[in-house]
Every structure is written in C-alpha cells, then in structure tokens.
Amino acid sequence: MTQKGRMQDPPHTEMTAQTLLAELAALRTLVLADAAHTLEPWEVARPVPDGIVNLSHYLALRRHDLRPVQRRLMALGLSSLGRLEGRVLPTLDAVISALAALAGRDNPVAAPLEAAFFAGEVRLATAADALLGPAAPHRRCRIMVTLPGTAAADPDMILDLARRGMDIVRINCAHDDAAAWRAMAAHARRAASLVGRPLSILMDIAGPKIRTGEVRTKEKKARLQAGDALRLVASGEPWCDAHAPFAAAVSLAEIVRRLSPGERLRYDDGALEGVVEGVDSDTAIIRIVRAKGGGVKLKPEKGLNLPDTALGLSPLTDKDQDDLATVVECADMIGYSFVSRPEDIDLLERALDRCAVERKPGLVAKIERPEAVTNLPGLMARAAAKDWPFGVMIARGDLAAEIGFERVAEMQEEILWLCEAAGVPVIWATQVLEDLVKDGVPSRGEMTDAAMAARAECVMLNKGPAVAAAVDLLDRLLARMDGHIVKKTPTLRALKSW
Template sequence: MMNIRETTDTGIRAAEIYAEMVNLRETILNETRPLSSSGDDDPAIVNLGHYLALRRHDIRLLQRRLMALGLSSMGRLESRVLPTIDAVIHALAALSGARADIPAMPSELEFFAGEMRLEAASAALFGVTPPTRRTRIMVTLPSEAAEGPDLILDLARSGMDVARINCAHDGADAWRAMTASIRSAANVVGRDIKILMDIAGPKIRTGEVASADKKPRLQIGDRVRLVANGVPRIDDAVTRSAAVSLPEMVTRLSVGDRLRYDDGKLEAVVESVGTGEAVILVRRTKSGGTRLKAEKGINLPDTALGLSPLTTKDEADLETVIECADLIGYSFVSRPEDIDLLDSVLDRHGRTDHPLGLIAKIEQPLALTNLPALIARARKRGPFGVMIARGDLAAEIGFERLAEMQEEILWVCEAASVPCIWATQVLEDMVKEGIPTRGEMTDAAMAARAECVMLNKGPAVVEAVSLLDRLMGRMNDHVFKKTATLRALKSW
C-alpha cells in the first residue's frame, strides 16, 4: 500500500511534469508551420504539422520521467500528437490534483482517428485489406509476363495484391498484355489486384566505355574521364573513360562533388572539370574492384542537375498508363511543383473515369527535405502513397544513413496518414536463388510496419510471395507500426 509520503512525492513529480507538458503543448501549437501556401484543414496534415513541431525538440528526459509514473512515453504518437499529449496531461492532472485547463480528455474514437485515416488511405490506394495481414504485397513483373497468363495467375494465387509494371522496360503492347492477364487473374482469385505503372524518369547512366584495358576494373586511386557528348576519350594520364546518358550530368559537376556508381558499388569524387568533361577519382569500391561498364546507374548526391522528373518518353508512356493503370509510380519527384507538372500532363492526355493513385518514389535528398510539402500537395489530389526506394536512396545519401532515414520516412508518413511501400532488394536471394538469407528474412519482417512491401522479379518470385504472405500474416499478430501487440506466446 502506498503511504502518505509516497503519495505526496508522486503528486509533486506529477505537478512538475504537468507544467512541462502544458508548456510543450503550447510550444507545439505556436511553432506549427503551414505546409502549403493555401493553408490546410485536412486533419492528417494538421497532425503532421504538430508532429514536425514536436520533433524539433529533444524530449528524451521528459519521456523517461513519464515512464516512471506509468504514463505514456509518447514514443508512438505519430498518428495522434495532440490526443496523446492531452491524454497525458489529464492523467498528470489526476495524479497531481491540478485542474486540466485544456480541451476535454480525448475519446477513444478521437484518440485512434489517425489510425483509421491511415487504414482508409491504404484501402483507397491498394484496395481491400487482405484477411490475414495489413501489409500488401507488390511484385515487379518481368518481361515474360506479357507472353501468357500463367505467371501472373500463380502470383495472384500466392498472395500478390499489387502488380508493378516498370515502364523503363518493354512497351505499350506488352503492358496491355500484362494488364489483361492481371485483370483476368483478379477475376479468377476473386479479389481486386491493383496495377502500378512506374514511369522511368530521367535515367543517369554510363554510355559507351573506352579503356586501355579490355575489361576495366576500377580500384581506389584510379581516374575516369566522363564526357558529356561524343566518344569517350582516353590518354596517358587517364586511361579509362565513359560517355553518359545525360550531358547535364557532366556539365553541372563541380570539383569535390561525390559520385556513386552501380548502386553504390563505387564512390568517387570530382577531381577536375573541363569543357564538356570531368575527371573523377575513385575513393572507395568493393573488394576486388568494380567493372566499368555501359548502362550502369550513376548517383550524384551533391549536384543540382535541374532535370525535369518527366521526360519526353514519360509523357508518351502516360497515354498507356492512363489506359491501363490504377496507380502511377513517379520517379525523381522532389518538389510540390513536380506533382503539378504531372497533373498538367495527365490533363493534356485526358484523365480516366477513375482517379489514378499516385506513388511518390523517395530516392533523392531533395525529396527527403521536401517530403512534408510533397505530402501536403499530393493528398489534395486523391489516393497517395510513398515508396521508400531504398536502392537509389542509399546511393544518394550513403548506406550508413539508410536505416535511419527509412525509419524517419515511416514516421512522417504515419503522422500524415500516408501509406508507405518498403522497396528494393526485399528477399532478393530468395527471389533469385530460392533460398533466403537470415538477414533478408529479418528485413522482410521489419517491412510489416509498412502498408506495402515490394518484391523484384526473379525465377523464384512465386515462392517468395508465398513466403512473404505467411511471414506478414505472423507479424500482423505481433506489431502495428511502432507498437508491439502482445498476443499470447506459445513457444514457452
């Protein structure tokens, strides 16, 4: 039984924290910034503004003091910032005997409204929630999926919820064939399967390669000349050279800019620049070196290229996308104006009779910086989600920061009731070889906190979908976003 002194000490501590919490609430309201020029009364965007204001402060000590009183540490408030703070303040008022001079204690419905908004947004984007899991499964279709219905039907029976068509490959006839097979498979299995068509955007890649060696393998300390136009040029000083797919990739480089090649297998820095060319110095590469080849991706995390996210090819492809797709995957989207640009092109083509959902692929530093503003703009247009494009994102911001940033993207999107897609190299060995690694199984389990997880194409993709379906079903009983859900354990 608690004695009088313990009761008094608890009341004093509660009163101190009560005053701190009231001050924090006032600070959040005062520091919340509008996320669009027109203002916004969307409750999800209002909550996002409150979340961003809160996360500009370090409240770790306050969290520990709340935990010691048996109260919420506010560590899972993404979808309900003010309701959580208000609930804590009312609990502190009861413990301290103070009068809670704030709005009434939120009801249970008000407290969980953000979760319901996220579930509704997920259903609008991806369709009805599967019966055994909340996380949908997306699969990138290979070119051979256009040759017949069997592969797509097998994927549908295994648990595929969204079929992804990559418009960087194949063409309109193949995409229409895939679409017909997807719609047919959906009828066979008796459930809706959404179609995401991912427009390619500007691709920054190596072109023709020249080298004094037949098979150039780059090591630390090697130099490579990049040429904006024409044939790659080598000499006695620089014995390897490559053309590039976009001249701006070379002409806008500055000395000291970093460059990552082939999904980050090599990192270099710009050593010198000249008219229409630049020389880069290799600073880091994988063990044994990295082959210099054509058609390999290049990332430039320090260079503002000023490229439009929509190419001429994308604008032509959108005609078929409008015809076939439920969702558009938007590469290189970085600013709210990029969404306006896409909508203007869609208007020129003539929109379909159903709203096309939008998936913004977050793969560049500027997209990270502008993510709240992108969300505020995109939510106005209809169903919207974010893809954490972990391959390009890692190459842009560095592998060391990827895990941290994918968590922060999940938090920001939850605060705004925006569904997230966990993408790139999920169960990669399983898809390609038929056997998963221990590490990728753990990564796939972590994906249960997202609303959708994406698998790439590969020989064993059907088996991978089945495995992921079972794994997501089990994880569904253990976790909801950041919250562990305590079902009865049966192992002990």
C-alpha cells in the same frame, strides 16, 4: 494537518505528476503555436485535411528533445509519447488528463474519446485502401512484385504470383514498350478475376534516370578499383588513355557539364564511389575512392547518382509525357521518379489533364533524392490539398546512393514516422529478400529486413527467378509479424515458444 499545524508534504507521485503536468501543458501550447507556422509555407487550402494538421503537430513536437520527460512519464506508468505519430494532440491530451488526476488538479484539457484517439489509424487504413487496394484478410501489409518483360507473354506467371499472395503488380516503364505494358496489365486483370480479388497495378514512369551508356576499358576484363580514373563523356564515343583507362558515355549529356571538382559520384546503387577530379566542356574525370572487394565491372545501363550536384532536371521527360497515355489507360497508380518539390506534383497533374482522363490514377512519390526527403512534408500537403490518393515509396537503393549507406536505415525510419503522422501509406522497396529472389536462399540479414518491412503498408519485391518463393515466404512472414507489431506499436499476443 500535522501536530505542528502544517499540511503534510504531498506524496512523491503527486509532486512528480504536478511538475510533469505543467511541463506537458506548456509543451502542448508550444506545439499548437509552432504548428501554425509550420503549415504556412505548405500553402494548404482551408480547411486543412486532418492528416496534414496532425503532421504539423508532429513536426512541431519533434523539434523538442523529449527523452528526459519520456522516462519520468514511464515511471508513472503513463505513455512515454513514443508511439504518437498518428495522434499527437490526442496523446498529449490523454497524458495531461492522467497527470491532472494523479496530481489532484483540474484537467486543463478535455480527455479524448477512444474514437478520436484512434482516428489516425483509421485515416491511414482508409488512405492505404484507396491507393493500394484492399489488404489480404490475414495481413495488413500488401505485397507488390515488379514484373519482368517476359511477363507480357506469360499470363500464367502473373496468375501464379497472385495465387501465392501478390496484391499489386509493378510495371517499370523504363523497360519494354506500350504493347508489353498493356499485355501485362491485361494479364493482371485476368488473374484478379480468376483468384476472386482485386490486383492493383502500379506503373513506374522512368524520369530522367542517369545511366551509363556505351562503355570502354583499356584492358578487356579490367575492373574499377580505388585509385582508378573513369572518364565520363558528354557526346561522341567514350575513349580511354593511360590517364583514364575506363570511360563511359552517359544517358543525359548535360549532366557531365554540370559537374564540379570535389563532387561525389556513385555507380550502380553505390557499388563504387568516386570524386570529380577535373572537368572540361565535354568530359569529366572521376577518381575512384571506394569499390567493392575485387573491383567493379563497368557496364552500360547502370545507374549513376550525384548527391552533391544540382541537377536542375524536370522529373517528367518527353518520354514520360508520351508514356502517360498508356499509363492512364492501364494503371491504378503512377510511380513518380525524381519528384523533389511540391511543384513537381502540379507538373504531373497538368500532364495528366492533357491526357483528358476521367479518373486520375493514384500517385506514389518515390523518395530517392535528398531534396525529396527535405520537402516530404510539403509533398504530402500538396497531394492532400488536391484530394489525390497518395503514397510514398522509400526507394532505398537510390536513396542510399544519394545520402550514404550509413544514413539510409535512420532515414527510412523517419520517413515512416512522418508518413504515419500524415496518414500516408508507405511502400518499402529495394532489395527485399534479394538473395532469395535471385538465388533461392535468403540471408539472415534480409529476413530481418523483411520482417521490419511489415511496418509499411506495402513491400516491394524485385523481379528474379525465385520471386514466387519469395512471395510465399513474405506472405507468411508478414502475417506472423502482424501479431507482434502494428507500425511502431508492439502488440502482446501470447508467446508459444516458452
């Protein structure tokens, strides 16, 4: 009591803690209520897996703008909530407990034990081991390498990559044939035996990839520039005229007939972009609106992306169904292209059941279409309900071509966050150390990109003449980054440069 007979005002810290305690307790209540509604459309059997429960909490929490409360928590020396992906309720409960102590109030929740607080990290590490195989002792992140077709006749190349640090072999079933795939898988098993550690094998089924077929140009060495017209042909040979001096057949004829004026088309991972100008029963005219400097050469077997077009394609083609017989024989994981909806996972499961296998390979969903991004929580929930080893590949080439280059950096971050919340391992793919792999010298930008890839559970290198040097460099870089950051959390190892 003061001399005037009234209580002293509580100190500023105590008042702030009281206000924040009320806000965080109310937020926790909202998160639990909203999470229950979030789970409903996923049709997850009870009991719901812990990772999916945490994912529902994370999505419920991230529907709120937490920036104002984050700064006020930081000023009290408490968690800003900025690294809670794998532990939403434990983090909220820990912060609420600390605020109750600072405010001199009874704790409205039970403070989490240390094991419960870090359970999400254990869950993710266990899932990564189950899907990808064990990580190297000196780094958390695995290295995957896409094999060229020549590897089928070159076992020493695979052995050399394994000795340098490759952990996972990727075989792209869009190329070569079953005999070549079996040979590559056999060489990988032999290499694993010789280096004395497991080498996992991922086989990537092709899916309904839309590519250019036969091409024609009115002038032999002409390149597509902004303003040019490209004719896509659904059937027969492509043909040029004065109106459209460039023409190409496409791998899936029905796509041409589904185009509508105003829809966008991107060619070769976004090397050029055009807009549908006109369509008839068998052709479409694309007006080029953007192209790389110097223009872009029209070639066969180049990818086409149609971000505005309802494709209506099954992610499993007849070829994929035939290829699965070899995949289940050789692979530890299946790379699933064009997966977009939870029902697509059911479709693949039924196809595998027809193969009558005792053990299903793990499943890697390639996130490359806007629908896959939107439905990612449902995809993860469906796989978890089946107790199927599951991971996500951020297919950044196709994803950038679908959603736009300016958004892909933001989206790859959000995918990393959601997967960590669900305890789902991530493969960071497309153009990692691309200049080094192709030309032997990395760019500064791609070195930074490779360092940021350390937050994933696996990094994929593409094939190329200098891929062995890229494995060497990436092995060292990932090991060093492990001392600085784990997922989104900086770790303060001692600095040696100052």
